Every structure is written in C-alpha cells, then in structure tokens.
Amino acid sequence: MTDAYSTLSPSPRLLLGPGPSEIAPRVLRACATPLLGYLDPEYITLMDETQTLLRYVFHTDNEWTMCVPGTGMAGMEAALINAFEPGEDVVVCVSGVFGERMVDVARRAGARVTRVDAEWGTAVQPEQVAEALRGVKAKVVAIVHAETSTGVLQPLEGIGRIVHEAGALLLVDCVTSLGGMPVDVDERGIDIAYSGTQKCIGAPPSLAPLTMSAAAVEAFQARKTPVQSFYLDAGQIWRYWGPERAYHQTGMINMLYALREALVIIKEEGLEARYARHLRNQRALIAGLEAMGLRPAVEDAAIRLPSLTTVMVPEGASDKAVRDGLLTKYGIEIGGGLGKYAGKAWRIGLMGYASQRSNVMLLLSALGDLLTNERVDEGLAAASGVYAA
C-alpha cells in the first residue's frame, strides 16, 4: 500500500441484501451534522425524542426503552446477558443462523441452554415451546422474529402466553422486522426485544434499540450477580437513557442523529402504510421471481418475511457469478446464503427506504439478464400485476 490515500468516493450501490440497506438522503445528511456533547441539553432532548419514537415502532409503553451502543449483535448479547444469571436455564428457539448465535451467546454467558429446533425454512411451533417448558424451569425463552438467514417470519401468536404461564420471560430478536412489519411488543407479551438500525429502520448500522417490560426490569433488578459486562449492562445503559443521565459511555452522537431522522420518517409515513409498502413490494418481487421460474426458499407463503426474501439459486446458475454480475454491472448488492443455504440461496432485502417498486423492477430485469432468463417479461408483468391489484 502506498502512502497516498484516494478521496473517499465509493461506487454507487443499491443495497438489496440482508443489511445494511438503503438510507434516505435526509438520514445521510443527518449523519454529517456537527456534534453536540453527549450530555448537552439539546442532545438529551434528541435522545428523549428518539426514545418516544422507538416506543412507537416497538408498539410499547415500556419505560426502559433505549439504544445499546453497538450493532444488532450487541443488542442480542445485551438482551440475553441481562435476562438471566449464570447457571440459569434458557430455552432458545433455533431455525437458522441467528438462533444458533443466541445459543452461542447464552452459553458463553453461563446459561444452561435447551434448544427448540425447527427445520431451515420453517417456523417453530408454539407446542414445541410448551413441550420444552414442561422439561425445564426456564428463566427466559428466546426466539427470532425475523430469521435473516432463512427468510422466515416466525409467528409469535400464542407464544407469549405459553412462556408466561411457565413463569419465564419472552425475549425476541426483531433485528430484521422492526419498522418493516408489526412487532407489537406489548400486545404479544414480549418482555425483551432488540433490533438494529440498518434494516427496516433505514439508518446506518451502529445502534441496537432495546426495550424491556416491567417484568423484565423487575427480574433484572432482582439479580444476585452483576451482569458480566459493564458495556452491555442494561442498568448502566439505562442510567444514561433514563432520568439519571449519568455517564456510561460516550454517546454515538452522529448515529443517534441518523436514527432519530429515520424514525421521524417512519412516523411521517405511518406504521401501517410502511408495513403495507413492505408487503406489497415483497409480493411483487416474489410474483416476479416465480413467474421467471425461480423458487422461494420458504415454501409456506404465510411465513415469508416482508423485508427479506430467500430464493433458491436456479439449477445451472453460479451463485457467485450472478452476485458479482449484479454488483459490477448494476451496482446492486444482494446477499449470498448463510449456513445451510451457503451457495444455494440468495437473500434479497427490501428494507426501509429500499422497499420501492423501482428497485423490484430493476432487480428482476437485472436477474433476467444475468441468468439469461427467457421469462423475464413474464416476471416483470407479474410484478406489475401486484402493483396494479
């Protein structure tokens, strides 16, 4: 490497992968706003507004609603390690890579983990959770709402009741769902939910929204042992986000600016309109892909994620050649498969700002070109049909 560094000028990209996703120009501009100090009264007001807006997207009245200073993975780890103490039992539902991650994170922190497994491409059934809870006195049941590795939307109906009847807390990963589909924290009896900023929220990766119910806070405050981490200790983070306003870590000023701006945009659009937009664009994409002869990885249409579509790499096509072609010829990024889907499936994100009709149509035509798919006209017509309906 030479001593000369070129001007920062990345090639234009259309981010249609599993995240980060496209950012609205308003949100990008917010990133470049000169800094306030992290205890400046004006900054505290921006934190308060962000908190109120997060309660809106989480659909919760939870007082303890804050941002963990890190990416969605930091949110996962904070949610777990604050929810149990070493040696306690935790039930983790696993139907993809992020469920596996939860197992890893929980074990490192000293949990005794009971797994509830579902096949890739399917969802965990409430009865499986009930069965697991008959065998173990769990402190927490953890489940992924939107499994980014498989494209499955995990139904949460009925799970809260089962978990609460067993005296456990329900912990839900909403990284790929928050802001793109209903999360309904309070209505579903979710005790701990976390997310990331770079998916359906439409901000850069950096912060992890976290919310905890009164029951979760009560359990947290009754801990006999300190949380293993100072950085991810929810009580410490709350000292900064709550009324005390004590120093825990230096706030990520510019990233909070961006998150607040992205949340204001969500508020302006309205959650219902936003959810409908995500769903409509996903349906158009899938209609187009299917008309071109491609097969979604998730067979049951009822549990396909509005924000992330997994589709099998068609026979005879090269996973990597197509993704490279999309990037170099079109500037489009989609995701490769993770885990069991590595080399076998693509992951197409239509998240937040990226969930737009023009992106769907462009991607279908670009895939048609790179796959030399002879039915691309049918694909485009099928997608258009969804918008016309």
Place this chain on the structure above:
Amino acid sequence: MTDAYSTLSPSPRLLLGPGPSEIAPRVLRACATPLLGYLDPEYITLMDETQTLLRYVFHTDNEWTMCVPGTGMAGMEAALINAFEPGEDVVVCVSGVFGERMVDVARRAGARVTRVDAEWGTAVQPEQVAEALRGVKAKVVAIVHAETSTGVLQPLEGIGRIVHEAGALLLVDCVTSLGGMPVDVDERGIDIAYSGTQKCIGAPPSLAPLTMSAAAVEAFQARKTPVQSFYLDAGQIWRYWGPERAYHQTGMINMLYALREALVIIKEEGLEARYARHLRNQRALIAGLEAMGLRPAVEDAAIRLPSLTTVMVPEGASDKAVRDGLLTKYGIEIGGGLGKYAGKAWRIGLMGYASQRSNVMLLLSALGDLLTNERVDEGLAAASGVYAA
C-alpha cells in the same frame, strides 16, 4: 411531547470537553457518504487502509490491529476480557475513574484483581507495579496512559520491562492519548492497546481501535475457555478484520468512512507535527490560565496531558454557572469534574481538530468574562507568548 419533530438543527458548539471533540468538515462529510455493503470489495479496501493507518498511529507492526464495534468503553472491555480467563490474576493501576472502570470490568469478567493505587493528580510509579508483581502471578497488568478524569499522562517508561519480566502482558488504555501524543506500542512493549475515535483521532464516537502483540495473540489462542462475550471476542472481530473476512457483525460503515478520513488527515499532518501542535496549544492554555491565577489540578507539569487539561475551579466561582455560561453565551462545552473532582475541577480538552490557537484564545477570553477575571489580558498575553516562542 407533541407528534411534530423539528428539523435536526443543533446549536453550534465548540467542543472543548473530554470528548467528543471537534470534527474536521472533511470527516463530517465522510459520515454522509452513501453506504457500501460490509463485505463489498471496495469496503474491504477501506478497512485495509484503515488498518494500515491505525498501525501508523499506534506505532506498531502488530498484525492484529482492528476496530472493536463500539465506543472506547467497548475497547476497554474487549481488551480486558480477551486478555485473561476467569480466575486469573490481573493487576490494575488506578489513579482515576478509568482505572476504577477497569477494576469493575475485570471483576465482572471473573478476574482476581490486585490494585495499584496512586493519588488523583499523580501517576503510578514503576516500582509500585514491580512490588505488586512480586506478590501475585499476574496474567495482565492494565494501566491508563491518559487518565481523562485527572488529566495525568502516565509515563510508561520501564513498565513494559517490569511486566514482561514477571511473565505478564501489558495492557494500556490509550483512549485520550492516541493521535495526540506518542503511544509507541512496539517500542514500549505494550501488548494490548485500545482507544476511541472521538478524542485526538478526530472522528465521531463509535469505534474502538484495538491492537494486540504477537504475545497477546498467542496467549489469546491458548485460552482454555471461550471469551465470555461473542460481540467483543477479539478472535471473532479478527475473523472480519483479518484475511478470513467472515461475518461477525454488520460493519459500522459510515463510522469507518469517518475514521479513515480522520486517519488520512493525521497522516497528512504527520504524527510529529500533530504531537507538537497538541503540546503547544496545551502549554499556551496553561500559561494563560496560570497568568489569570487559575491552578492546574496536576501539579507536576511533566505529567500533564497535552490533550486534556484539568484546572481547579477558582474559589468563589460556581462550577455549574461558568459551564452553563460557556455553553449558552459562547457555545463552548468544557467538561465538569468526574469522581473526586466533581464540582472542583474543569476538564478542558484540546484534542485533534480542536487543538487550535483560536480555540485557546477564545476560551481564555470567555473564562475571563464569566469569572470577571481582572487578569484576562495577562492570560491572553501569556498564551500568545507561548506561540511566539
């Protein structure tokens, strides 16, 4: 709170506190650059360049040089928990709030901590470290290079040798020193060093540069237990920053853009010129304050931090009234005292882009106004004298 959110338009601030500090316009613009994916070949190149530039500012050839995805506090926690296993002995030098934090973090992670204490406003003596190491077989000795709570620059001369002779690793907090004064990781035998981006580096808060010597990596790889945290596991972070380029967490794209830009600026200025600039402005500030009758909290001029000056609140003045006046009348933020210095000292940062003559002169005159100090002319003349010398 109403439903209407105002346009993001924070009041102008001159950040002369303990961080975040001023950001160059180029760095702010970099924050607003459209995103690449976190595995995009162009992004990987930017990571490589950032890594090379970090080695330059750390003065190291360490292969394992990376960014922990969080603020300086995440860097502290990552540095510690990767350096020892539960039950092992750790010596922590404590002369202020950040040494205390290290004790807390290490204990939470299961270390048996031996403290080496120094009075606030003074540095730890090498002989104290040697004495502690005669009493305990330590895996790690941790010390803060630039104690942001006291304004003390901890001399590191001789400590590396003492630590290595005892078979331990030397771990150094460089949060407030990196980029503003020599850190000299290799020459001083530092095994693990971490920093933050929002102080002398001149980027927004978000990432924590971390570097580990071959000996530290070897000790890490010989661990018998997994690191308690997945998010802060140096091996996992290295899988992303090293040749494997595996997914660990979603890169903080915009914050890496900003960090790279800030490091390019450092490279353009040159480290020696940058260190000299920090020192010159600090000397001018102190000359001015002393000429106005104010007293630096650190009596020994040889161990005053070039980047952060602690000064005692003069008798008869109200800590809070002066800081509020600076903020509201001048838009200037300085820091209040932390810990034992709460209400008793101010913390004035001249870090990175903020370390400028005009800022020194403005702050002296603003303090003169708010303190109704009759010697402000003498203060300004004394500061000017430093620049003229």
